[in-house]
Amino acid sequence: MENMNDDHMHGMMHNNSDGGMAPAMHPRKMMMHMTFFWGTDALILFSGWPGTSSGMYVLALFVVFLLAFAAEFLSHSQLMNPGSASHVTAGLVQTLLHALRVGLAYLVMLAIMSFNGGVFLVAVAGHSLGFLLFGSRVFKKSPAAVPGKTSDLPPSMSC
Incomplete structure (x- = not known):
């Protein structure tokens, strides 16, 4: 060969x-690319996207940021009121939210696999800002309704 x-x-x-x-x-x-590189000529998630336009590259960075931010929102938000739905309904909603969160996290991971430094930085920034707003104690006004429960979903990672 x-x-x-x-x-x-x-x-x-x-x-x-x-x-x-x-x-x-x-x-x-x-x-x-198999190593990190800097520049606007990258393929992110889809063939031909964002192309060679620097404006489209900025849009792609914004989309990756929003995907990471949304994954953190779903990881740390309590969207259902305790006792408001049957166990079956609550389980189905939890499963749907979990699938959505995992799908968003995988899309962010695939975007990072473009090995573009800008994509990596905005993904980390999106996860960080999402955690700051939804997961940290900075903006918590009161303790969680159920002791120890901070979200409808199990944590995405345990550190």
């Missing part, structure tokens, strides 16, 4: 005429 350049993703492998494997050569080669 011929040597592949580590800086480029050559695509899928295919069988060549002598029975060996060779990279499938595509006219448009895509660079895939």
Whole structure:
């Protein structure tokens, strides 16, 4: 098999005429970063997004920030009143909220896997601001309604 350049993703492998494997050569080669880099030329979550426009890059950063912030909101908010719903209804709502929180967290993780330094910083900033507002004691006015319960969902991580 011929040597592949580590800086480029050559695509899928295919069988060549002598029975060996060779990279499938595509006219448009895509660079895939495997270390953090700085710049606006990044692929975040979707092919071709945010593109080469710096305005779209800023929008992509804002979206990643909101995803991380929303994941923290769901992790630390008590959205149901205790005793207001049946156990089955409460369990279904908890399951839906859990699925939403996990989905948001995975989207943030996939965005970070673009290895763009700006994406990493806004993801950490979104989680941090969300925790500051919803999870820390800074803005708590009264203790939780149920002792020890601060959220409808179990914590996303235990430190």
